[in-house]
Amino acid sequence: MTLFDRVFGGNDAVYGLTEGAIDGAIAQYGEDKAVSFPNTAYSLPCYYAVTGTKVTTLKELKEALGVVKTLMTREKRLNDAFMSGVATALCAEFIEVLKYIDGATPYEEPCYGHLGDAVIRELGVPLVTGDIPGVAVILGAAPTTEEGVALVKSYQAQGILVTLVGGIIDQVAEAGMKTGANVRVIPLGKDVTSVVHVVSVAIRAALIFGNVTPGDAGTLMKYTMDRVPAFVNAFKPLDDVIVACGAGAIALGFPVITNETENIFRVPKSLIVQEDVSKFNATSLEARDIKIKITNIDIPVAFASAFEGEIIRRKDMQVEFDGSRVDCAELVHTCDASEIEDHKITVIGPEVDEMEFGSKNSIAYVVKVAGKNMQADFEPVIERKFHNYINCIEGVYHTGQRDMQRIRISIDAFNAGFRIKHIGEVLYASVKNEFDAVVDKCEVVIYTDPAECTRIRHEVAIPIFDKRDERLDTLTDESVDVYYSCILCQAFAPSHVCVVTPERLGLCGAVSWLDAKATHQLDPAGPCQIITKERPIDENLGSYEDVDEAVQKFSQGALEHVTLYSIMQDPMTSCGCFECICGIEPFSNGVVIANREYAGMTPLGMTFPEMASMTGGGVQTPGFMGHGKHFISSKKFMKAEGGIERIVWMPKELKEFVADRLNKTAKELYGIDNFTDMIGDETIAEDPETLVAFLTEKGHPALGLDPMM
Template identity: 40%
Template sequence: MDRNEIRSMYGIKDDALLDRTLKTYHEIDVPRLLSMAADGSNAIVDMAKGLVDDAMATHGADAELVYPETGYGLPAIFAWKGIENLTLEKAKEFLDSLPTAGESSVEDGMVAGENAMYAADIIEAIAYLNGKGNGFIPDRVLRALGLPLVDDTIPGAVVFLGGHVSGEDVSAMIRSVQGKGMVAIASGDYPALIQRQGIEMGLDRMLYPVGMFTGTVHALNFAVRAALTFGNVAGGDAEKLSDYLKKRPKVFVIQTGPLCALDAAFAFAALKHSACIVTDQNLPEIPGAVKVCKDHLSSIQTGIEERGIVINVEPIELPVPYGPSFEGELIRKPDTYVEAGGTRSTAFEVLLSKNEDSIEDGSIKMIGKEIDDFEAGSIIPLAMIVEVYGKDMHDDLEPVIERRFHSSINFAQGVWHAGQRDSDWVRISNKAKEAGFKLADLGKILVHKVKEEFGGIATRVQATIITDESEIQRRMPEAKEAYDRRDERMKGLKDDLVDDFYTCTMCQSFAPAHICIVSPERIGLCGAINWLDAKAGHEISPNGPNQPLKKEDAIDIDKGEFRGINDMISSASHGDIERICMYSLMDAPMTSCGCFEVIAAMTVDMQAVVLVDRDFPGMTPVGMKFSTLAGSIGGGRQTPGFMGIGRKYITSEKFISAEGGIARIAWMPKHLKDLIKEQFQRRCEDIGMPDLWNKIADETITDDAEGLMAWMAQVEHPALTMDPLL
């Protein structure tokens, strides 16, 4: 690590302390490791004290230490110690209270690791206070990863620590992690090493650079926030936190190059978080905790085995890397070689059930020009048709499988997909084309993923990729007929007309106290599971997370309270949650896990409701940002007046219908309004309030309670004529 860069970023003036933290040894036995951890820890604590003094002189003793876009203050300190709000003055008192780290036993090593973690949390927060911080992973990113973490699409996380690795080995290790669908967190010299290899990092890549020196603490912050967000672990409950981290998320550390004293302390902090360490240094091995592996290319597999991670991603031969790491990748127009759809050209995608004789299993047909036949920047027509057969396949499963096209295609690096049906949009980057990606590879991806995920249902699968306009026009009517057929079936899917709702317990591995209840008119709060998905999930896996739930014995139809649901919830939560009202925000609302898309919250005057989604970082009229609100309702909590929901539920007829439905909505972020505009305006027409849309404020109008109340009075918002929520 570059000492001058560290001094500049953190404002460090004491070179002696800096030298102590960065001191390295080549021959390390247990006594030496303990001594290094103690010295590194004590030095970084003393350094933190000096930096706090400097910050108080600049910002004042009452300046608060916070990271951006989190509801957990300084997460490591909050999670383990329960301290929510830390001013500079309180930070100094906290650091003074830490015991001096000893060097006689493993227990001393754990104290050294804990102290170093706390000091690092404070140092990093001071860097943010001084306008130089970077590397913190916002809560919204963690929540967006919720479902993939839950269903093991993301099976674990790897923290890269240290450096001294060849560019070739860095590339191979990162590609291995990405190909296995794991989160990668780069600290120490690794961000610079990765950048030099031309590998893109960022919050949309599942490859997060958290910086050098004390930035490693952001990897620990990521782990503890998973427990706080999904596990209903309260800040300061160290025993419950420790138990949770033994199971989730599964993390291991790849440490390379000479070990410095600070990283020795961080190694013990990682062990406190149940991570295991794979190192290329001659460290003493500890079963299940420290493993020596000199071959960098084997280190990832070694870590997977040591941490007990199960990799479910099946390999697929493509000219570009493939895995969940690339799902959030954006491809801008200047970087696009060809694009299709998105109102720019004729395009559609469809999955159709066929009889067995018409399917050649594994076949991929290309009709029309290949990518090489188009000039760079071309806008092309494109149809992607997947045809399947299976004796248990039926029409209701078609849209369920078809919706998976989106993520399946986005897993390919350099390939971007949005939309669905005949409003899809595909871009293929210049880099993907240069790597050899073909349009026929889209068919290869779709056949592979359908067979991988739905092979028990769709036993024969073939794909046809078409770029010939006349052939697309010839095939389009069959696709539109399928869309219309599905829409007609969906119109009849109402809560009142079905006997069964479905449970979704996928999140229970992360949020043990939560069970999602999915109905035709209430999508799962993650936004990814609707009633048909859950029904299909049960058919595919009868003992899986989606189980039919008899409504039985209506207690209150308007609120959506049923004895059958209450009995199940009470039993599953061991009596912690006794009632659920499906359509109420105020009376026994459904619990939330942590990966909800939107939060519905009652306003300060208890007259209306505000909505805020996880992509909005600003303040809301209830006086809290999304991250703070989310911290109070996640992990299976039931909080009347506050509820996590899926975005599509907003435009459902059952949306908080017990409290008046969408007429209660007084505020939401502008980009959320834009996302749901078309469907929401239809609902406004349905309820006879066509002007409601214009009466809903956003952040361009106000972001505080007083401003919202004034706006509602000005526009005569209908919620003002309703009974108060409480």
């Protein structure tokens, strides 16, 4: 048997199953039955991306199968094998979508099955920053449970997102390993067809961030090859179906590493035989050219970004610290170099051993820094990273910030020897590692003595926080001399540029003007560059010759004009990883905003994924704009169209999240009290008629404004 025979044979087998499954579904439901994956704007994303056709019914699915058949040519050429691999993936997608008919939820814990568009948007920032350096797809059962778990853990420790298909899922469960998107280990499903759910993620990345035109299969495959750092680890025995799926993976640019030696054919850089499973990790990273940032920290538990989302439940916790109940604080404090002894870590007060099991305690840590290039403006930027740093510790959980942080240390971490002083080690190493351009010396003092915590909180930290807040309040677009560009997301959205100003943070929500300023200082040739604002064109629109020149340059000519304050005229582009999207609602002259977490319907007749699919990939779409959550309460939010009084609807949860700040801005700008009470949400209206009736009753100001179109 040649590799061709195996790919073609596997493809034919899956095709036969697919045809049978579709015919069976038509017999059961009739051919007009609706089919689509949930929480996506792309129906069957893989088929849509490859052909440009959106399948909506079983009848269309059957027709689509005819199109798939045309890809299944049988010449013994590499391209035929690749296209048969793609056809196999499309068949798998068809089989999988049938499981979702009638809103069914076919996957049960711990398996995920289909992943919604929002998950992909969330992955945008960690992928571009290298926080997630790659995506591993592990197929089948490892020779032993220990080897399988060790492989998964090795990727997890590197921050790599791991997806599991088939036997490995049971092995990981048997070993009692925690899985889930929050720890970056995602069991997809036990059938081999469930592998299409990760293929679908890669392909939607091309649609969402890459602005790839659906149907342009060539550009699609180039995008996934160049920009999606995925690879496959397939355990023996490989049947022909898996070999055919592998051909599909290779067609998308994802190398396949296997320990199968029988009846397999090596393809350099693409199909690699590695008999030693303990070397799968190294072989895979080399094949995909993935570089891992190493932070060596001397602590008794693992430290990796994959643990950032890990949650420690009360029953698993040794002790906790809770700023909402007792005095706590976290602080970066700039000192003179002579006052600091580099890498000195001091604990003042009891260690974890001396705390009662399950108790609630005080903690305050002051990270003293010194450096020639250090500025007070960078203190909050560094401080905000503490949350990520402490969360990356395996078995330690952190939420909140400033004097409201909460930390839990798990029983497992404690038993492994983790102590308070190790928090100091983590803070020291992480700050020195990430902020080396501004921090020359760093010392950490951790207080657990309750009286000392009270003193630090009230006499040191709070006065500093108050001062910073005053500074933030006076930071307006008018009060600064420069804005900053951010092009981090160009790794996925090649022509996208964010213009970050004090009153308009990056659309991902993660880059404020202060962050951009610090990033520029840390890496002067990096993603954030200074944009001057000396030549305004129209202050109301927020257009500047300087800004236009900068976006032209940083988008390599893809963009000519960008305004800062309009969603209708030359709005800022979106990469795809925005926290929120707003879109115009013509019946009320207003805009509807939806956030990534919102799963329901909006009065535009679109869900978040559908609204989000209107913009992205660095293109301008007047009427739709991606933005960060904090931008909603900004005085600059679509100022050119009248500002926040255009907001007519938001999901309830988002409305509550922004309420205080939004109400304050509405009071200042228009003298309106409790503005959020006038804004609709899903409990009030999911269609425009009900919404307008509600707005009329409340006397919402948008109704009296000029139409936007």
